[in-house]
Amino acid sequence: MALLDATAISKAFAGVQALKAVSFELRSGEVHALLGENGAGKSTLIKVMTGAVTADSGTLLIDGHLVAHNTPALARSLGVAAVYQQPALFPDLTVAENIALALEGAGLWRKVDWKVRDRRARELLERTGADIAPERAVWTLSMPEQQIVEIAKAIGARSKILILDEPTASLTEREVERLFRVIQTLRGEGAGIVYISHRLDEVSAIADRVTVLRDGRSIATCEMRGVDRSELIRLMVGRDIDAIFPKREVPIGEVVLETRGLSCNASGVRDVTLSVRRGEIFGLAGLVGSGRSELAETLFGLTPADGGEILLRGNAVRIDSPADAIRLRIGYLPEDRRQHGVVLEMPVAANTSLANLRAVSSHGMIDQTAERDLARGYVERLRIKTHSLYAETGSLSGGNQQKVALARWLAIEPAVLILDEPTQGVDIGSKSEIHEMMVNLAEQGLAIVMISSELPEILGMSDRIAVMHGGTITGILTRAEATQEKILAMALGHA
Amino acid sequence: MFERHRREISLIAAILLLGAVLAAAAPGFFTFANQRDLVLANMPVLIVALGMVLVILTGQIDISVGSQFAICSVATGVFARMGLPTPLAGAAACLLGALMGALNGALVAWVRIPAIVVTLATMVALRDGLRWVTQGAWVENLPPGFQWFGQSQEVSEAITIACALALTVGVSWGLRNLAAGRVVYATGSDPNAARLAGVNPAGVVFAVFVITGALTGFAAVFNAVRFHQIPSNAGMGLELKVIAAAVVGGVAISGGRGTIAGTMLGLLLLGVIGPALTFLGLSAYWERAIEGGIILAAVSMDAVRVHSGKYGNVVGAQRA
Secondary structure (H helix, E strand, O other), X not given: OEEEEEEEEEEEEOOEEEEEEEEEEEEOOOEEEEEOOOOOOHHHHHHHHHOOOOOOEEEEEEOOEEEOOOOHHHHHHOOEEXXXXXXXXXXXXXXXXXXXXXXXXXXXXXOOOHHHHHHHHHHHHHHOOOOOOOOOEHHHOOHHHHHHHHHHHHHHOOOOEEEEEOOOOOOOHHHHHHHHHHHHHHHHOOOEEEEEOOOHHHHXXXXXXXXXXXXXEEEEEEEHHHOOHHHHHHHHOOOOOOOOOOOOOOOOOOEEEEEEEEEEOOOOEEEEEEEEEOOOEEEEEEOOOOOHHHHHHHHOOOOOOOEEXXXXXXXXXXXXXXXXXXXXXXXXXXXXXXXXXXXXXXXXXXXXXXXHHHHHEEOOEEOHHHHHHHHHHHHHHOOOOOOOOOOEHHHOOHHHHHHHHHHHHHOOOOOEEEEEOOOOOOOHHHHHHHHHHHHHHHXXXXXXXXXXXXXXXXXXXXXXXXXXXXXXXXXXXXXXXXXXXXXHHHHOOOO | OOOOOHHHHHHHHHHHHHHHHHHHHOHHHHOHHXXXXXXXXXXXXXXXXXXXXXXXXOOOOOOOHHHHHHHHHHHHHHXXXXXXXXXXXXXXXXXXXXXXXXXXXXXXXXXXXXXXXXHHHHHHHXXXXXXXXXXXXXXXXXXXXOHHHHOOHHHHHHXXXXXXHHHHHHHHHHHHHEHHHHHHHHHHHOHHHHHHOOOOHHHHHHHHHHHHHHHHHHHHHHHHOOOOOEOOOOOOOHHHHHHHHHHHOOOOOOOOOOOHHHHHXXXXXXXXXXXXXXXXXXXXXXXXXHHHHHHHHHHHHHHHHHHHOOOOOOOOOOOO
């Protein structure tokens, strides 16, 4: 019996097709794993189920009801509950209050029966097998304990459909075992569980069926018993390489940036040893949370290293702040462009010169003509579409904002350029322009570190590829030996 | 042109309208003596406002400037009575102001306590500390060369106005043309983005508090020399006047946007409204209410622009 049946679901965000006619069926009493690379459409699919987003087309049946316009409230009333990697609890309230908020009805003035609240919380927590006192404030709980509280909430709401999004990412082995026992109990009671995880071992241990998503399409649904791990990896990769990358062979020179045993306790980067050469595009692959961005932030001085060495052209250097990195001519284009790559309220010209005000000023005084010439040069060179050099950067399109951010780093005349997801959320046209630009920069002798979740981009643009897992590099492949399967296997920690 | 300087143009229109009403109904308002008093009374407010604009541009706030002003006023008098020549006594008062600003700045920038809390605490502590030390007594028996800097009243007033205007032009020019000014805007617009561009936002925040303290000291000195005694309760409510001028002048309270020119116009409108009511024969009790109305109108204008303009409805594309 299908608890949830989604047929031909499609959803686009700002022109990007996140789901293309995806079908997914969840039966009573099964654990159904959902697998796919970053950006394959898993999150969007569960958002459609929980009502966080509305599908553009397709039909959704929940517990036999045809749901035309799903909302979070409707999904909840039909028995859908989701537990995310980051629990959404009120930190200053107690466990019992958090559970009560989810279960008790509305009515601002009704009297609270504290005893009932407490007893129910205790019962629900007992069913999860966890030893958490209901009167504890949530902020005192560890991350796994908070996840248990979320699951207790779901059980209390008599949810028949439980969605677990990477529930084990921060759990120890013992905690995983306990979680699995809870899952098995719920399955035994006839609930259906959607289980999202990158850990293939766990998936094969707990799941009954598996659906693989790739590029927003459902590629295959099969019985877990019938497939092995390499088959799953093969299904997950093999994304269509629809773009042709403007990669050119350029002469590779001496080592520019090198790290030896680089670690940063605060951000979880461990023992990273790598070297990037002049003219080289060095790809950093890995799943979200594998430590790629954290490594970039350590190299740029945002979270300074507390172990190991960074060498620039063979000389050991200390990078304790972005200012240090910029002085050493290291540029860093962060992933979160809308947030921090450019100052949205500042004009294009001011954004271009911001990291290198020294170049356009003398004695601390900005030479407006020099600044304008600098900005105009990059606007022309990068083909930034803006009606004026003094237009607010926030008024430009995403791709053009990204180019302004790139212009700022080119203005420091960098020796090393770290690009974190340089083409994420950028339209196809700007994307290939940015790729073209990267090749030109490599040709001019820059050492480029490119982080990307898009395997075709990694394969198409990189000279060498380092794959990260759990905060460290699990292997480095040359352009010739790299394949999507090899990279994904290493990224999943199976190499 | 209109789009970019909308706030300045609306303020000029409001001021001209008020001027026209006054010219028709109460021409006495425009006598030289009245104008001079009005300008001189507002010069210290203008000088403090320069610092406040810097603080607000970085996304912070300093409500302790009134108390700093009182301490610097009294200190100027005390230093003068100790025998320091007036300029030196003034410089010492500025230094004292800078030190108080440094205390605020260090707590906000490095201890990371919200500015409103830090400066609320220093506002109360400094004001009551001063009351305790002076026992409420005014500084009297100032040396003869103290009042009017030992010059004639006209010369002293000319110096005051010249200094205030020079500072105003200087800060305004610096915000546009100095790398330091650029960094102030960047810090207030997006401290994380500024940090990624190699700016040290904590350093910038500390610096603007120090500058505000020093400017408050400066303002206190110019105010002190106008009288032959110095009240120990000077600068009551100064912080509100100054913040109101900045907000009415179009400085975004969230930081990153605003100009000195706008603030000057805001101060002009708010400074004129009170005396204008008296001249128009309206009860002075209406003054604060009207000021409040002007502030609300200004802030509403900002809100309407932000929510309906090109910055509204910008929702980042979500990806799976």
